[in-house]
Amino acid sequence: MTQQERLNVVLEFVSERGNVSIAELSDALGVSTATVRRDLNTLSDQRLVTRTHGGASALGSGYELPLQYKIARQAEAKVAIARAVAELVSPGESLGLNGGTTTSEVARMLGRSERLRTQADAPGVTIVTNALNIAYEMSVREHVKIVVTGGVPRRQSYELVGPLVGATLRDFSIDTAVLGVDGLSAAFGATTLHEGEADASREIAAVARRVVIAADATKLGRSTFARICPLGRVDILVTDQDVTPEFAADLAAASVRLIVAD
Numbered sequence: 212m213t214q215q216e217r218l219n220v221v222l223e224f225v226s227e228r229g230n231v232s233i234a235e236l237s238d239a240l241g242v243s244t245a246t247v248r249r250d251l252n253t254l255s256d257q258r259l260v261t262r263t264h265g266g267a268s269a270l271g272s273g274y275e276l277p278l279q280y281k282i283a284r285q286a287e288a289k290v291a292i293a294r295a296v297a298e299l300v301s302p303g304e305s306l307g308l309n310g311g312t313t314t315s316e317v318a319r320m321l322g323r324s325e326r327l328r329t330q331a332d333a334p335g336v337t338i339v340t341n342a343l344n345i346a347y348e349m350s351v352r353e354h355v356k357i358v359v360t361g362g363v364p365r366r367q368s369y370e371l372v373g374p375l376v377g378a379t380l381r382d383f384s385i386d387t388a389v390l391g392v393d394g395l396s397a398a399f400g401a402t403t404l405h406e407g408e409a410d411a412s413r414e415i416a417a418v419a420r421r422v423v424i425a426a427d428a429t430k431l432g433r434s435t436f437a438r439i440c441p442l443g444r445v446d447i448l449v450t451d452q453d454v455t456p457e458f459a460a461d462l463a464a465a466s467v468r469l470i471v472a473d
Contacts, residue, residue, distance in 0.1 A: 212240065217250055221267075225260050228267035240281035241410055284355040288427040288451035288472075293320040294470035295449050296425050302327050302335050304386045307415035309408070310342030310370035311391030313425045318345045322352040339385055341371040341411045358383075365407065372407030388419035392426050392439065395448070399434040400441040409437035421446045428452040434472045442467060 212220075221334055224231045224239065228458040236247045254260045257323035291392045293316035300306065300321065308314045318338065321327060335354035341344055346359045360379040362371025372380050390412050394402040401424055403409050415421050422445050431454060444463040449470045454462070 214253075216248075216252065217242070218254060221247075221250055221254060222259060224270050228268060230263065232266040235266070236287065255446040274453040280419055289316045290320075291451050291472035292425050292449050293317040295325075295470055296423060298325055298382070298449070299423065299449075299470075300324075300336060300387065305337040305339065306382075307385045307419055308338055308340040308342060309388075309390050309412045309415055310340075310346055310368045311344065313343055313391040313427070314342065314389055315348070317425060318349055318390055319379065322349055322355055328354045337385075339383060339415070341415070342369055342377050343371065344369045360411070361389060362411065365405065367405070368407050368408065371410060372405075372411050380414050380418050383418045384416075385419045385420075387421045387423055388416045389423045389425055390416065390439065392424055392453055393435040394433040395424055395431050395442070395445075396434045397425055397442055397458070397465070399438055400443075401439040401445065402435045403439060404435050405435050406437040409439045412439045416440050416444060417436075422446045423449060425449050428454075431459055441465075 219237065220240060221236060224236065233247045233251070239245065241304060244431040251260065251262055252270060255262040263272055273313050277368050289312055292313060296317045297320040308318055321336055321338070328450060337356040337358065338345070338349055340401045341358070341360040343361055343364055346357050349357050350353045359428065360371055363373045363376030364371055390401060392401045393404050403412065416439065422440070426446070426448065428451055442461065445465070445467050447468045447470060451472050453471055459469065
């Protein structure tokens with residue numbers, strides 16, 4: 212296991228438990244306590260965790276992993292979800308994508324799709340996004356037209372936020388909004404951790420004829436701080452596992468189509 216892989220695991224432990232001990236991490240990673248101490252010091256220096264006596268703790272209750280540390284989480288599920296979302300897209304369509312690891316995988320899948328390629332002088336798909344990493348990756352794809360919103364970037368997620376996002380989108384009409392979320396529930400709908408990102412995602416959904424939520428099973432049935440839209444605003448949920456009968460009933464009541472990727 213490389214140091215980066217260890218750091219990913221450590222941050223997952225911290226984000227899920229709130230605090231961890233050096234002994235716990237040593238057992239989980241199969242490395243020495245000295246190695247764990249060095250890793251914790253590295254993360255503390257980057258202000259990603261708070262060092263405590265004998266371990267580390269999260270920075271606060273709204274703890275959010277930076278995007279680069281989320282890449283490995285639920286990786287196979289996100290690729291499967293991205294593949295299923297790409298199948299919903301036809302050549303010539305326009306899509307709005309917010310930021311996050313799942314929507315980044317969706318963008319990559321669209322970028323690799325031979326089915327979406329059309330004539331050299333016409334884009335196979337137009338992507339409107341507030342995510343700088345998606346715009347950067349897709350800018351080299353000849354069949355993808357990229358439109359980037361205005362806004363101020365968040366270092367945690369590479370997403371542009373603020374009133375310029377809505378100002379950019381105001382005169383657009385897009386076919387499908389594909390949104391990654393941190394939570395999806397009947398009571399609170401689609402939610403995320405940061406209010407600025409919620410506003411940006413809401414603006415993208417507002418100019419879309421169809422809203423698709425791309426979320427792995429860990430996001431379902433839970434809610435986080437900032438609301439994006441109610442469940443009734445969602446047209447399709449693409450996830451990686453069968454949902455509970457209760458949540459399936461909630462989806463049906465809100466007329467949300469469920470797609471389980473394989």
